[in-house]
Amino acid sequence: MSYCRLCETVFPTPAELEAYLNAYIADLPQEERAEESVMAHRLAQCRACPHLRIATCSLCGCYVQARCAKSRLRCPATSPRW
Numbered sequence: 001m002s003y004c005r006l007c008e009t010v011f012p013t014p015a016e017l018e019a020y021l022n023a024y025i026a027d028l029p030q031e032e033r034a035e036e037s038v039m040a041h042r043l044a045q046c047r048a049c050p051h052l053r054i055a056t057c058s059l060c061g062c063y064v065q066a067r068c069a070k071s072r073l074r075c076p077a078t079s080p081r082w
Helices: 012-028 036-047 064-069
Strands: 002-004 009-011
Touching: 012 064, 036 064
Parallel strands: none
Antiparallel strands: 002 009
């Protein structure tokens, strides 16, 4: 069971969390969404980061997949990965 401490939502399965994040990204306006290649690069960097906890960044509490999808956002680390 996954738990989002910020929104207090419980996602019973990883598949439900994945579906939620995919729907969130699909609903982003095109002008706010990063290009697919940029998103993939960012997500690869996050997956290799020691601050990743399941699907959440332990530095800021965001779901990394959602943060990687937004063009204006950056990595919250002191030495940003992207």
